[in-house]
């Protein structure tokens with residue numbers, strides 16, 4: 001199989017900021033598409049396709065009107081089709097609750113799905129203190145889930161809490177999102193010891209039930225800590241105990257041993273269903289000397305045993 005063509009998409013103000021930052025970590029292995037009412041607000045969008053929602057962008061964005069965002073997105077089908085032409089996997093990042101992301105992200109996912117791409121979405125939900133935005137976000141999220149193969153809900157409250165702990169701005173503090181995207185892209189770009197590809201990912205995400213994505217980095221000799229770190233991420237809780245499918249990519253320094261690889265893989269998979277399908281990939285890189293990073297796609301969660 002040829003290398004899959006990957007597209008990273010940011011929708012709305014926050015989604016574009018995150019996608020742009022994630023792209024900087026992924027290099028040429030992925031293309032970038034930024035969609036917002038005013039994408040010029042994003043710092044130096046390197047080599048990005050940029051889609052402006054509407055003819056006269058202004059600072060009010062889609063003014064918290066998802067219908068406007070959706071309508072504008074539908075009008076851009078021709079352009080989107082051109083960008084999507086070679087694309088097999090779309091990784092979509094957005095924050096829901098405003099107009100641009102809530103309106104345009106589900107429609108972008110719909111257009112990608114219709115062209116046969118696999119769609120993995122990461123959608124931030126508004127703070128608890130923003131009840132009206134939460135209503136908008138819930139409705140948008142239901143639509144986004146419908147058109148995504150995997151849709152991960154991210155809690156801005158938990159994200160902001162973790163950012164505060166680390167003393168960074170929460171809008172830029174989504175290093176977790178960046179690592180996840182980087183890990184997924186490296187996994188599917190087939191640069192590894194045990195290669196995974198889009199077929200593997202497809203077979204995992206097609207399982208019935210809920211799905212989620214996990215990422216964590218840590219000491220190669222503390223595999224349980226790496227797992228605990230992964231499930232502390234600012235996700236909405238998906239119970240992965242008993243899940244039926246898992247694609248797991250383990251990345252380590254050049255000196256990573258088979259024992260370390262097995263120990264960390266088993267920390268992630270020991271709680272799954274006894275008949276779970278587990279697909280393991282691995283790669284070594286000089287960038288991870290003395291560390292191990294795990295990216296996992298979990299599927300078939302929340303089903304009766």
Ligand SMILES: Nc1nc2c(ncn2[C@@H]2O[C@H](COP(=O)(O)OP(=O)(O)OP(=O)(O)O)[C@@H](O)[C@H]2O)c(=O)[nH]1
Nearest residue numbers: 012013014061062064095096097098099100101126
């Ligand atoms: N409290 C707070 N929340 C924010 C801020 N910026 C973004 N958010 C949250 O993130 C969500 C999405 O924000 P954006 O990505 O800016 O929204 P957008 O998709 O560009 O939507 P429009 O600008 O309305 O077209 C909002 O619904 C809020 O929950 C901020 O400065 N303060």
Ligand SMILES: [Mg+2]
Nearest residue numbers: 012013061100
């Ligand atoms: Mg905006």
